[in-house]
Amino acid sequence: MKINPATTQLIQDQAANYLEWLKRWLEPANLARLRPKLEFQTGILAGFALLASVLLGVTNFSTEGTIQRRLDEDLIKSLEEVVPAGLHDNDMLQDTLTIPSAEYNIGANETIVYLAKKSGKVTAVCYKFIAPDGYSGAINMIMGVDRDGNILGVRVLNHKETPGLGDKIEVAKSDWILKFVGRSLDNLTPAQWAVKKDGGEFDQFAGATITPRKSVQAIYRSLQLFKAHQEQLINQALTSKAEQ
């Protein structure tokens, strides 16, 4: 297809005209004359708002996928911390089950359980939970439990506890959180699921009792959640096999 040279010329002229007009409109003197006018003010505010919305919308839309991938990577990393790699050969992010958890006071009405499977059989499960009553706010944790209900590992994902005192629940600060490995509802009595000050099994920290106490209680409650759904979770492999 051939474009008429006259048309091209016309378009170029038009564009030059508009550009010239815009340049003149943007002259400080012209803008100074316009600024006090109400219509101009309304238009400018709307223009800025529109520009900001469009810019944010486009950025959000174009980075949504990337951010989701990054968050998935983070989740995989924390899943790997609490479930040994040798225990599963599936993609745990895709193998999930949502169970109701409102009555366990672990911060959510529904808990997503990530299933670790080896050759189709559930070997362990992993889920996030929250101690809603930490010393200065919620303590977010993640825990891996094997199919018999023994803890494989617990980690604190984030918290706002006092630096230097309560933050010993982090694995980077002390090995306190590692003491939960191998514990279960069967090998400790309910009374032992407490800090030593309350007659239990677990250390408190010098100067900080509430943080470890509430952490232990939340871990205990989330183990009860697992126990209540143990059959359903462990047999998950069979149902999904049946579906195949």
Added chain:
Amino acid sequence: MFLSESFRKIASDGLWNNNIVFGQNLALCPLLAVTGTATNGLGMGLATLVVITASNGLISLTRHLIPSEIRIPIFVLLIAALVTLVDILMNAWAHELYKVLGLFIALIVTNCALLGRAEAFASKQPVKEALWDGFMMGLGFLLVLVALGAAREISAAGTVFANASLLLGESFRFLEVTVIPNYKGFLLMALPPGGFIMLGFLIVGKRLIDQKLATRKVPVTVLTPVIVEEEL
């Protein structure tokens, strides 16, 4: 120096004379909130430096378009949009850094110093000056953040730049120094009250240095009227 007189004045204002914290007493909320350690201070400082430079530039660029009656909503809109943009982009493309800095970036919106610079400087000055002013103000703020963070960290835990390698990468591990070995810790300094106390000491220190400079440099007779005028 390569810089002209006015650019040098902007630099010395931003870094010392009219420093956001020492001179204007602004931005104390983010300042006290994050300076538990020198590393956190550095992170907040870097994020603020980027945003204040960009917001100054943007506002100076559009200064003829902005009517004075509605300048505040437009400034707020621009700053909030800019902060959100930086937040989203960092989350996507510098995720490791974002996990450390993420909290601070959202806090920049509460930093009244940005609005202050937009109002007092960028809306009246050409783009180049505004960018330079934003950069220097940001740098001055960064230095105060790091100084306060380091002072609090040393007195609270006996270390400086702990976990700096998380923020800046492995090659910056050399920054992590234990200043006082076997330090028992002084928790108060890591908590918010410690921030206020240490900030008080830093401001006193700055005033003392200024006093000393003033008496040494200029004859008293010349200086006195100027000082009185500024105090008013």
